[in-house]
Amino acid sequence: MKISAPRQYVVDNLKYALSPSSIAVVGASRYSTKVGYKVIEGLKNWGYKGTIYPVNPRAEKIHGLKAYKTVMDIPGEVDLVFVAVPAHLVKMVLEHAVAKKAKMTVIATSAFKEIGRGDLQNRLTQFCRDNKLPLIGPNLVGMGSPYLNFNCGFIPYLPIKGPVAMISQSGANLLAALGTSQTSHFGMSFFVGLGNKADVDFAEFVAYGAKDPNTKCISTYIEGLDSPEAYVKACQSVVREKPVVAIKVGGSKIGVKAAFAHTASENEGTDDAYYDKIFEKAGAIRAGTWQEFLDISLALGMQPELKSDNVVMITNGGGSGLLACDHFERVGMPLTELKDISPSLIQKIRAYMPMFGSPLNPVDIAGTASPIQYKGAFRQALRDPNVDGVIGSICPTAVTDVPAVTDIAIEIYETYKHLGKPFIMECQGGGECNESIMKLRDHGIPAYPTPEQAVNAMVALRKYAKIKKMIG
C-alpha cells in the first residue's frame, strides 16, 4: 500500500528484522519440507545467536526447542514474528503479534494479492499500520546478514560478507544472488526479499541501508513501485553518500501481467521510459540485465566514482581490448586515445611492452607480458594525473603468470588506493582466471570474466560521479 515517504517508525524498526534478539516462528513445523521447518533450521545452522520461539498449537517441541501455542504464550519479549501459516490464519497471528507488542512482522505466506486477494492483503496492512507494527511481505522468502550469521527464511545460502545491500522483490532472484555471492565472491551487507511489499517498501530499506555501516551500495530489484515518490525521496537522500542500483522488470507487454501474477505488482500504464524518469530523478543507476545488475553493484560497492571519461585499459590481449573499446562506444562512453589523455604516458608505458605492443588505448602490452611489465604499466597509468580510472585485463597465454599478475594488481591497487581512482580487472579465460577473479574481489577489486562486464562496471562508476554532481 502506498506511502508518500519512508516512515520513520518503520526505518527505526527494521533493525528488528535484520538483527532481532528474539524471533517467534509461527507455523513452525516438524516436517522437513515445510517452510516452517526450514526457517528454524536455517536460523540454527547458520549460527543465529538470539532466542527462537517455535509457535505451533499441536507440538510440544520443534527442532529441540519448546513450542508455544500462540505468540501470546511466549514468556519473553518478541522482536520479530515470522509468519508461515496459511493465508486465512494470518490475521489472527497479527493480532497476537500486536498484543505481544512485537517490533516487526514478516509474512512468508503466499496467496494474497498476487492471486486476486488484494482486499485481504490491504486489510492486514491497514491493521498493521493502525498498530504501528511494520509488516514485511507477504509472499516473500526471508532476509539476513552474513555479518550477523543471520539467515531467516527458506534460504539455502548465506552470502559472503561485502558491500552490497540486496533488496529484492523476487525471492528466487534473491536466492540466485545469494548463491552467486558464494560462488563468485559477490559480497553482501544484508539481504531481504520484499515479496508483495504490502506495508514496508523499498524506500524504507533504502533508508535503512543508508545507515548500515557495512553497506556501501544499495541494490534494488523491482517488479513494480507502488510508491515511486517515496522511493525517489529515499534515494535522493542517500545517493550523496552511497550509490543506489535499480533493475526493473515487468516492463514488457507480457511482463506486466507476469509481474502481477508474481508479486501483485501493478505496471499497467507504465513503461520502461516511465521508470527511466523515476530512476533519473532518484539518482539510481539502472541495470538492463541480471548480470549487469550484479556486476555494477559490485563495482559501486567497492570503488570510488570515476571523475572523468579518462579511462585507460591495459591488457595483454588485443582481442579483449577490442571487445572493451567497442563496448565503451556502444554504451556511450567511448575511450579516448592515450595521446589525447596524456602524451607523456605513452613513452612511460612503452618501456613495459615489446615493439609489437600498442600504446593506443586499450594499451596492448602483448601476450608476452610479464608481471613486471604489468606492474610498470599499471603504476604509470594510475599515477598519471590525467588518468582517472584503470581497467587491467589478463588473458592467459602460455607465458602469462596469471597468479603473479593478480598479486601485482592487488599490490598496485593497495599502493595507489589513496588516489581515489577506480581500478577494475578483467580476466577472460578458464580456471586460473576464475581464481584470479575471486582473489581480486576478496581484496576489494571488482573483477569480471568478460571485457564487456568490466566496461559496464566502469561506466556505472562514471554515472555515479555525474549523479553526485547533479544532486550536489
Next chain:
Amino acid sequence: MKISAPRQYVVDNLKYALSPSSIAVVGASRYSTKVGYKVIEGLKNWGYKGTIYPVNPRAEKIHGLKAYKTVMDIPGEVDLVFVAVPAHLVKMVLEHAVAKKAKMTVIATSAFKEIGRGDLQNRLTQFCRDNKLPLIGPNLVGMGSPYLNFNCGFIPYLPIKGPVAMISQSGANLLAALGTSQTSHFGMSFFVGLGNKADVDFAEFVAYGAKDPNTKCISTYIEGLDSPEAYVKACQSVVREKPVVAIKVGGSKIGVKAAFAHTASENEGTDDAYYDKIFEKAGAIRAGTWQEFLDISLALGMQPELKSDNVVMITNGGGSGLLACDHFERVGMPLTELKDISPSLIQKIRAYMPMFGSPLNPVDIAGTASPIQYKGAFRQALRDPNVDGVIGSICPTAVTDVPAVTDIAIEIYETYKHLGKPFIMECQGGGECNESIMKLRDHGIPAYPTPEQAVNAMVALRKYAKIKKMIG
C-alpha cells in the same frame, strides 16, 4: 591478402593443420619461456600421436627429441611446418618448407603487418601462394582439436569435446574460449587462431568446418574481413547444414585503430552496419558481446532450429520468468501468452502447480515445485503440438531439489528429442546451479546461469530457422 572464394587446395590441405602426421617446429627452444619450447611441450603433454621434428641450428636435442638444423635436414615427410623464429628469418624457413614439399605452414611470429610491415607480409604470402603452400598466420597462437588430443601452439588448455568449431582472429580470445570450455563445459570440435590471416582466411576454415563431422556450429571471431565475398560464399554454402556465428570487433572509432594494431585488420570506411549486411548476406548469426558469442554458439551447436516464435518457459522463479520475458521483448521476439499458443495446455500444466502459480507464460510453477511437477510441466509443454521450443528454469529455493530437477530435465529431453524442438535450461544461483549447468551441457542441453542468456540462445535458434528458410 584478398581471395574471392575459398580455394580448394587450401581447404583440402587444412587437414594437415588440424590433423598432421608430422610437424616440424622451427625455432624449437630449450628455454621454457619461449614459444618454441611451449609448442613442443604442448604437443607432447596433450598426447600428440604423430612425429615431432624440432628445428634449431644450435641444438642436438630438444625435449628429448633429435633436433635438425633446417627443415630440409629432416629425414621423413613433413605435413606441417610450425614457425616460431624472428620475423626476418621467416622467408628462409618458407623456402625450406617449399623445398621439403610440406603440406601446410603456420607462422606464430609477430611483428609483421600489425606494426607496419605489410610489404614483408605480402611478399611472404605471395611466395606461399605461388608455391601452393597454405600459410596460417602470422601473429597467431595456434590450433588444435580435443578429438585428436592435438594442441599445437602456445596454448595452455585443450578444450573439452563438443560441437563448436572456434575460428578466432584473436589469440587471447581464443585462449579465453578454451579456458571457458574447461570450466563451463563449452565443447569444441576444433579451434584455430588466424592472427593476421595473410593467406588462409576465415572462408577456408568455414569450408573445412562444413566437412568436419564433429563440427555442428562454426563460430568466427572477426577483427576485420579482407575477403568479405569469400566469407559470404563459404557461409552460404554451409548454413543449410550448419549454423555460422559471427562476432565482429573493431567497429568503434578507437577500435578501428586498435584492430589494425592488433591483427593488421583494416576497418577504415566500414562500420557495424556494413558488417550487419555482410553477415545477413552470409546467413551468419551475429553476436554483440563475447558472452553472447559463446552462449549462442553452444545452443546452435547442440539444438535444432526453432520453427516458430511459440516458446514456453517453465520456471519455479517468477523473477527469472520476468527477466526472461522482458528480454524476449527487448530483443524483438516477445513471448506469446499460453492461452494464445495452446489453451488446452493451460489446464494440463495447472495440474503441476499450486494455486498461487501462474500459467501465463512464463509458466510459474512456483518456488515449491517438486521434480514431479517439473516433469509433468516439461512433458506437457514439449508434447504440445503448438509449442516449438521450451526453456526450463531452476531457481534454488530451500525446497528445490536442483540435482533431481536436473536429472528430470535430461530424462525428458532424451525422451522427446526426436520431436526436434529446442530445449534450453536456465539455472540461476550458486554452486548447485553451476553443477546443474555442467551436467545439462554434458547431456547436450544448452544451460545458462541467467535468464537473459537462455533467451539469447533461444532467439539465435529462431534466427537460424529463418536463415535456413531464406537461403533455402
